[in-house]
Amino acid sequence: MWGGILNSIIGLWLMSAPGIFQYGSAASNNGHIVGPVIVTFAVVSMWEATRGVRKWNFPMGAWLLVAPWILGYDSTLAIVSNMLSGVLVIFFATIKGSIEQRYGGGWSSLWQKNPQHLKEAEKQ
Amino acid sequence: MSNKKENIPPGWDYNPATWSQRIPIVILAIFGFLIASYLAVYQLHITNDVWDPFFGNGSIKILESKVSNVLPIPDAALGAFGYLVDAVTGIIGGTQRWRKMPWIVIVFGLAVGPLGFVSVMLVVFQPVLFSAWCTLCLCSAVISIMMIGPAMDEMLASLQFMQRVRRSNASTWKAFWGVKSEIQKVK
Numbered sequence: 308m309w310g311g312i313l314n315s316i317i318g319l320w321l322m323s324a325p326g327i328f329q330y331g332s333a334a335s336n337n338g339h340i341v342g343p344v345i346v347t348f349a350v351v352s353m354w355e356a357t358r359g360v361r362k363w364n365f366p367m368g369a370w371l372l373v374a375p376w377i378l379g380y381d382s383t384l385a386i387v388s389n390m391l392s393g394v395l396v397i398f399f400a401t402i403k404g405s406i407e408q409r410y411g412g413g414w415s416s417l418w419q420k421n422p423q424h425l426k427e428a429e430k431q
Numbered sequence: 432m433s434n435k436k437e438n439i440p441p442g443w444d445y446n447p448a449t450w451s452q453r454i455p456i457v458i459l460a461i462f463g464f465l466i467a468s469y470l471a472v473y474q475l476h477i478t479n480d481v482w483d484p485f486f487g488n489g490s491i492k493i494l495e496s497k498v499s500n501v502l503p504i505p506d507a508a509l510g511a512f513g514y515l516v517d518a519v520t521g522i523i524g525g526t527q528r529w530r531k532m533p534w535i536v537i538v539f540g541l542a543v544g545p546l547g548f549v550s551v552m553l554v555v556f557q558p559v560l561f562s563a564w565c566t567l568c569l570c571s572a573v574i575s576i577m578m579i580g581p582a583m584d585e586m587l588a589s590l591q592f593m594q595r596v597r598r599s600n601a602s603t604w605k606a607f608w609g610v611k612s613e614i615q616k617v618k
Contacts, residue, residue: 317614336559342553347548347576354580356587366561402442410584411591424591425598427441 310361311353317392318346321371323428324388330333332381333378334385341367341374345396356410361400438527440588441618447585448529448536449605453521456543456578460518463574466567467511471492474505482567488556489563502597510550510571517578529588530617537593540586547575592617 321342323334345367352361371393375386411424438446446452473481474494485491497508504618520539554572558564566572575603601616 339558340555343551343572347551347579350576351580351583354584356584357580358556407446409442411440414587417590417594422591424440424442424592425595428595431441431618 308353308404310399310404311349313399314349314352314361314364314396315346316340317396318344318349321345321389321392324385328382328384330385331381332409334375334380334382334389337374337378337389341371349399355406355408356413358406359414361402364396364400368393368400371396380391440591442591443588444528446529447588448524448526450526452581452585454580457518457521459574459578460514460521460543463571463578464511464514464518465576467507467514470507470567470571471505471511473479474499474507481565483528483565486564490565490567492561492563493557493565493568494503496557498557498560506553513546513550517547521582529585529610530534530592531614533589533593534609536585536589537607540582540589543578543582544586547579551575555581 319342320335321338323342324330325338330338343366348360348367351357352359352364371389374380375389380386380389409423411427412419412422416422416424435446438448440446461568470481472478481490481494494507502509517539520535520542523535529536529565551572551583554568559570593603593607596613599617601613602610605613606617
Protein backbone atom coordinates (compact mmCIF):
# COMPACT_ATOMS: atom_id res chain seq x y z
CA MET A 308 0.00 0.00 0.00
CA TRP A 309 2.67 2.55 1.03
CA GLY A 310 4.90 1.53 -1.84
CA GLY A 311 1.99 2.10 -4.20
CA ILE A 312 1.23 5.56 -2.82
CA LEU A 313 4.88 6.66 -2.95
CA ASN A 314 5.39 5.34 -6.48
CA SER A 315 2.21 7.10 -7.65
CA ILE A 316 3.66 10.36 -6.38
CA ILE A 317 6.93 9.72 -8.22
CA GLY A 318 4.98 8.90 -11.39
CA LEU A 319 3.05 12.16 -11.10
CA TRP A 320 6.35 13.98 -10.59
CA LEU A 321 7.76 12.42 -13.78
CA MET A 322 4.63 13.53 -15.67
CA SER A 323 4.66 17.12 -14.47
CA ALA A 324 8.39 17.94 -14.13
CA PRO A 325 9.04 18.35 -17.90
CA GLY A 326 6.50 21.19 -18.10
CA ILE A 327 7.66 22.86 -14.89
CA PHE A 328 11.39 22.81 -15.71
CA GLN A 329 11.18 23.09 -19.51
CA TYR A 330 13.01 19.82 -20.27
CA GLY A 331 14.09 19.12 -23.85
CA SER A 332 11.86 16.97 -26.02
CA ALA A 333 13.59 13.62 -25.30
CA ALA A 334 13.30 14.03 -21.52
CA SER A 335 9.75 15.45 -21.80
CA ASN A 336 8.43 12.63 -23.96
CA ASN A 337 10.01 10.02 -21.72
CA GLY A 338 8.45 11.57 -18.60
CA HIS A 339 5.05 11.87 -20.26
CA ILE A 340 5.07 8.18 -21.21
CA VAL A 341 6.86 6.50 -18.28
CA GLY A 342 5.22 8.63 -15.54
CA PRO A 343 1.62 7.53 -16.24
CA VAL A 344 2.66 3.88 -16.67
CA ILE A 345 4.32 3.96 -13.23
CA VAL A 346 1.23 5.64 -11.71
CA THR A 347 -1.03 2.98 -13.25
CA PHE A 348 0.98 0.02 -11.95
CA ALA A 349 1.40 1.68 -8.53
CA VAL A 350 -2.31 2.47 -8.11
CA VAL A 351 -3.41 -1.02 -9.22
CA SER A 352 -0.97 -2.53 -6.70
CA MET A 353 -2.67 -0.70 -3.81
CA TRP A 354 -5.34 -3.45 -3.69
CA GLU A 355 -4.34 -6.71 -2.02
CA ALA A 356 -5.47 -9.03 -4.81
CA THR A 357 -3.28 -7.19 -7.33
CA ARG A 358 -0.39 -6.31 -5.01
CA GLY A 359 1.96 -8.26 -7.31
CA VAL A 360 1.57 -5.59 -10.02
CA ARG A 361 3.99 -3.40 -7.99
CA LYS A 362 6.80 -5.57 -9.45
CA TRP A 363 5.90 -4.41 -12.96
CA ASN A 364 7.51 -1.14 -11.92
CA PHE A 365 10.95 -2.81 -11.66
CA PRO A 366 11.55 -2.56 -15.43
CA MET A 367 10.14 0.99 -15.45
CA GLY A 368 12.59 2.00 -12.71
CA ALA A 369 15.45 0.28 -14.52
CA TRP A 370 14.55 2.11 -17.74
CA LEU A 371 14.69 5.45 -15.89
CA LEU A 372 18.30 4.67 -14.89
CA VAL A 373 19.45 4.17 -18.48
CA ALA A 374 17.02 6.41 -20.41
CA PRO A 375 19.00 9.66 -19.93
CA TRP A 376 22.03 8.05 -21.60
CA ILE A 377 20.17 6.18 -24.35
CA LEU A 378 17.92 9.12 -25.26
CA GLY A 379 20.67 11.74 -24.70
CA TYR A 380 19.12 14.27 -22.30
CA ASP A 381 20.43 17.82 -22.49
CA SER A 382 19.28 18.85 -19.00
CA THR A 383 21.33 17.86 -15.97
CA LEU A 384 18.26 18.32 -13.78
CA ALA A 385 16.33 15.83 -15.94
CA ILE A 386 19.18 13.29 -15.72
CA VAL A 387 19.41 13.58 -11.92
CA SER A 388 15.61 13.51 -11.52
CA ASN A 389 15.19 10.45 -13.75
CA MET A 390 17.97 8.45 -12.12
CA LEU A 391 16.89 9.31 -8.58
CA SER A 392 13.27 8.49 -9.45
CA GLY A 393 14.41 5.19 -10.97
CA VAL A 394 16.22 4.13 -7.78
CA LEU A 395 13.26 5.14 -5.59
CA VAL A 396 10.68 3.44 -7.85
CA ILE A 397 12.62 0.17 -7.70
CA PHE A 398 13.01 0.46 -3.94
CA PHE A 399 9.34 1.29 -3.27
CA ALA A 400 8.23 -1.50 -5.63
CA THR A 401 9.97 -4.02 -3.35
CA ILE A 402 7.69 -3.03 -0.42
CA LYS A 403 5.01 -5.70 -0.28
CA GLY A 404 3.07 -4.37 2.71
CA SER A 405 0.58 -6.45 4.67
CA ILE A 406 -1.82 -8.87 2.98
CA GLU A 407 -4.69 -9.52 5.37
CA GLN A 408 -7.01 -11.70 3.29
CA ARG A 409 -6.55 -15.01 1.50
CA TYR A 410 -7.15 -15.28 -2.24
CA GLY A 411 -7.20 -19.03 -2.88
CA GLY A 412 -3.49 -18.98 -3.69
CA GLY A 413 -3.57 -15.78 -5.75
CA TRP A 414 -2.77 -15.35 -9.46
CA SER A 415 0.11 -17.83 -9.40
CA SER A 416 -2.41 -20.54 -8.46
CA LEU A 417 -3.68 -20.40 -12.06
CA TRP A 418 -0.60 -22.22 -13.33
CA GLN A 419 0.07 -24.43 -10.30
CA LYS A 420 -0.55 -28.16 -10.36
CA ASN A 421 -2.16 -28.33 -6.95
CA PRO A 422 -3.27 -24.80 -6.07
CA GLN A 423 -4.58 -23.77 -2.67
CA HIS A 424 -8.17 -23.16 -3.84
CA LEU A 425 -8.36 -26.69 -5.25
CA LYS A 426 -7.15 -28.21 -1.97
CA GLU A 427 -9.69 -26.13 -0.02
CA ALA A 428 -12.49 -27.10 -2.42
CA GLU A 429 -11.72 -30.77 -1.93
CA LYS A 430 -11.88 -30.39 1.85
CA GLN A 431 -15.39 -28.86 1.73
CA MET B 432 -26.15 -12.21 3.83
CA SER B 433 -24.21 -12.35 0.59
CA ASN B 434 -21.07 -13.24 2.52
CA LYS B 435 -22.63 -16.61 3.38
CA LYS B 436 -20.09 -19.37 3.52
CA GLU B 437 -21.11 -21.06 0.26
CA ASN B 438 -20.66 -17.76 -1.58
CA ILE B 439 -17.05 -17.39 -0.51
CA PRO B 440 -14.65 -18.98 -3.00
CA PRO B 441 -12.58 -21.86 -1.51
CA GLY B 442 -9.38 -20.58 0.02
CA TRP B 443 -10.74 -17.02 0.28
CA ASP B 444 -11.85 -14.98 3.32
CA TYR B 445 -14.60 -13.01 1.58
CA ASN B 446 -16.89 -13.06 -1.43
CA PRO B 447 -15.56 -10.72 -4.16
CA ALA B 448 -18.99 -10.58 -5.87
CA THR B 449 -20.96 -8.86 -3.08
CA TRP B 450 -22.74 -5.62 -3.93
CA SER B 451 -20.53 -3.65 -1.56
CA GLN B 452 -17.58 -4.85 -3.68
CA ARG B 453 -19.21 -4.09 -7.02
CA ILE B 454 -21.28 -0.92 -6.50
CA PRO B 455 -18.24 1.41 -6.09
CA ILE B 456 -16.81 0.14 -9.40
CA VAL B 457 -20.17 0.64 -11.14
CA ILE B 458 -20.40 4.19 -9.76
CA LEU B 459 -16.89 4.96 -11.07
CA ALA B 460 -17.88 3.54 -14.46
CA ILE B 461 -20.98 5.75 -14.57
CA PHE B 462 -18.85 8.83 -13.79
CA GLY B 463 -16.45 7.79 -16.53
CA PHE B 464 -19.37 7.34 -18.90
CA LEU B 465 -20.69 10.83 -18.13
CA ILE B 466 -17.29 12.48 -18.66
CA ALA B 467 -16.60 10.60 -21.90
CA SER B 468 -20.11 11.37 -23.18
CA TYR B 469 -19.59 15.07 -22.47
CA LEU B 470 -16.33 15.02 -24.45
CA ALA B 471 -17.95 13.02 -27.26
CA VAL B 472 -20.73 15.61 -27.53
CA TYR B 473 -18.05 18.24 -28.18
CA GLN B 474 -16.25 16.03 -30.71
CA LEU B 475 -19.54 15.59 -32.59
CA HIS B 476 -19.78 19.42 -32.75
CA ILE B 477 -23.03 19.51 -30.82
CA THR B 478 -21.41 21.91 -28.34
CA ASN B 479 -18.69 24.50 -29.06
CA ASP B 480 -16.71 24.53 -25.85
CA VAL B 481 -15.09 22.17 -23.35
CA TRP B 482 -14.70 22.89 -19.65
CA ASP B 483 -10.98 23.00 -18.77
CA PRO B 484 -9.93 24.98 -15.69
CA PHE B 485 -6.19 24.23 -15.97
CA PHE B 486 -4.92 23.83 -19.52
CA GLY B 487 -6.87 26.44 -21.48
CA ASN B 488 -7.01 25.36 -25.12
CA GLY B 489 -5.36 22.02 -24.32
CA SER B 490 -8.61 20.07 -24.24
CA ILE B 491 -9.73 21.41 -27.62
CA LYS B 492 -6.30 20.78 -29.15
CA ILE B 493 -6.49 17.13 -28.07
CA LEU B 494 -10.15 16.55 -28.85
CA GLU B 495 -9.71 18.04 -32.35
CA SER B 496 -6.49 16.13 -33.05
CA LYS B 497 -6.16 13.75 -35.97
CA VAL B 498 -5.53 10.80 -33.67
CA SER B 499 -8.77 11.44 -31.77
CA ASN B 500 -10.71 11.43 -35.01
CA VAL B 501 -8.90 8.67 -36.88
CA LEU B 502 -11.94 6.37 -36.55
CA PRO B 503 -15.37 7.03 -38.01
CA ILE B 504 -16.67 7.73 -34.51
CA PRO B 505 -14.81 10.09 -32.12
CA ASP B 506 -12.56 8.41 -29.55
CA ALA B 507 -14.49 9.80 -26.57
CA ALA B 508 -17.62 8.04 -27.87
CA LEU B 509 -15.65 4.81 -27.91
CA GLY B 510 -14.53 5.53 -24.34
CA ALA B 511 -18.13 6.17 -23.28
CA PHE B 512 -19.12 2.83 -24.79
CA GLY B 513 -16.28 1.14 -22.88
CA TYR B 514 -17.47 2.61 -19.57
CA LEU B 515 -21.01 1.50 -20.39
CA VAL B 516 -19.74 -2.08 -20.88
CA ASP B 517 -17.92 -1.79 -17.53
CA ALA B 518 -21.07 -0.59 -15.75
CA VAL B 519 -23.42 -3.14 -17.34
CA THR B 520 -21.13 -6.13 -16.80
CA GLY B 521 -20.54 -4.85 -13.27
CA ILE B 522 -24.27 -4.91 -12.48
CA ILE B 523 -25.42 -8.11 -14.20
CA GLY B 524 -25.64 -11.23 -12.01
CA GLY B 525 -26.12 -11.99 -8.33
CA THR B 526 -23.62 -12.33 -5.54
CA GLN B 527 -22.56 -15.81 -6.65
CA ARG B 528 -21.78 -14.79 -10.19
CA TRP B 529 -18.08 -15.64 -9.89
CA ARG B 530 -19.20 -19.29 -10.20
CA LYS B 531 -22.68 -19.04 -11.70
CA MET B 532 -21.79 -16.65 -14.54
CA PRO B 533 -18.03 -16.89 -15.15
CA TRP B 534 -18.33 -15.40 -18.63
CA ILE B 535 -19.77 -12.09 -17.43
CA VAL B 536 -17.13 -11.75 -14.69
CA ILE B 537 -14.36 -12.48 -17.19
CA VAL B 538 -15.78 -10.01 -19.75
CA PHE B 539 -16.05 -7.45 -16.92
CA GLY B 540 -12.46 -8.13 -15.85
CA LEU B 541 -11.10 -7.84 -19.39
CA ALA B 542 -13.06 -4.64 -20.07
CA VAL B 543 -11.94 -2.96 -16.84
CA GLY B 544 -8.39 -4.37 -16.75
CA PRO B 545 -6.50 -4.74 -20.05
CA LEU B 546 -8.89 -2.56 -22.07
CA GLY B 547 -8.91 0.08 -19.34
CA PHE B 548 -5.11 0.11 -19.34
CA VAL B 549 -4.92 0.50 -23.13
CA SER B 550 -7.39 3.40 -23.07
CA VAL B 551 -5.37 5.12 -20.36
CA MET B 552 -2.22 4.75 -22.45
CA LEU B 553 -3.98 6.29 -25.47
CA VAL B 554 -4.97 9.29 -23.36
CA VAL B 555 -1.44 9.55 -22.10
CA PHE B 556 0.24 9.61 -25.50
CA GLN B 557 -1.62 12.78 -26.38
CA PRO B 558 0.65 15.21 -24.50
CA VAL B 559 3.59 13.60 -26.29
CA LEU B 560 2.02 13.98 -29.72
CA PHE B 561 0.34 17.36 -29.34
CA SER B 562 2.10 18.91 -26.31
CA ALA B 563 -1.23 19.63 -24.67
CA TRP B 564 -3.13 18.34 -21.63
CA CYS B 565 -6.85 17.92 -21.19
CA THR B 566 -8.33 18.05 -17.68
CA LEU B 567 -11.38 15.88 -18.28
CA CYS B 568 -9.36 13.35 -20.34
CA LEU B 569 -7.04 13.02 -17.33
CA CYS B 570 -10.03 12.64 -14.96
CA SER B 571 -11.33 9.86 -17.18
CA ALA B 572 -7.90 8.17 -17.09
CA VAL B 573 -7.80 8.40 -13.29
CA ILE B 574 -11.24 6.77 -13.08
CA SER B 575 -10.13 3.94 -15.39
CA ILE B 576 -7.03 3.29 -13.28
CA MET B 577 -8.98 3.30 -10.00
CA MET B 578 -11.38 0.66 -11.32
CA ILE B 579 -8.73 -1.94 -12.23
CA GLY B 580 -7.56 -3.07 -8.77
CA PRO B 581 -10.99 -3.61 -7.15
CA ALA B 582 -12.37 -5.44 -10.21
CA MET B 583 -9.54 -7.95 -10.49
CA ASP B 584 -10.28 -9.96 -7.34
CA GLU B 585 -13.60 -11.15 -8.75
CA MET B 586 -11.94 -12.05 -12.05
CA LEU B 587 -9.37 -14.10 -10.09
CA ALA B 588 -12.14 -15.99 -8.29
CA SER B 589 -13.79 -16.80 -11.63
CA LEU B 590 -10.53 -17.88 -13.25
CA GLN B 591 -9.80 -20.15 -10.28
CA PHE B 592 -13.32 -21.56 -10.61
CA MET B 593 -12.72 -22.26 -14.31
CA GLN B 594 -9.48 -23.99 -13.30
CA ARG B 595 -11.48 -26.28 -11.01
CA VAL B 596 -13.97 -26.88 -13.82
CA ARG B 597 -11.13 -28.07 -16.07
CA ARG B 598 -9.96 -30.51 -13.36
CA SER B 599 -13.47 -31.89 -12.87
CA ASN B 600 -15.56 -33.93 -15.30
CA ALA B 601 -17.79 -30.97 -16.13
CA SER B 602 -17.80 -29.29 -19.54
CA THR B 603 -15.54 -26.22 -19.50
CA TRP B 604 -17.53 -24.60 -22.31
CA LYS B 605 -20.93 -25.04 -20.65
CA ALA B 606 -19.67 -24.02 -17.21
CA PHE B 607 -18.15 -20.87 -18.69
CA TRP B 608 -21.58 -19.86 -20.01
CA GLY B 609 -23.17 -20.70 -16.65
CA VAL B 610 -25.14 -23.88 -17.46
CA LYS B 611 -26.47 -24.90 -14.04
CA SER B 612 -26.09 -28.68 -14.36
CA GLU B 613 -22.38 -28.29 -15.17
CA ILE B 614 -21.76 -25.66 -12.46
CA GLN B 615 -23.21 -28.02 -9.83
CA LYS B 616 -20.67 -30.71 -10.69
CA VAL B 617 -17.86 -28.40 -9.55
CA LYS B 618 -17.06 -27.47 -5.97
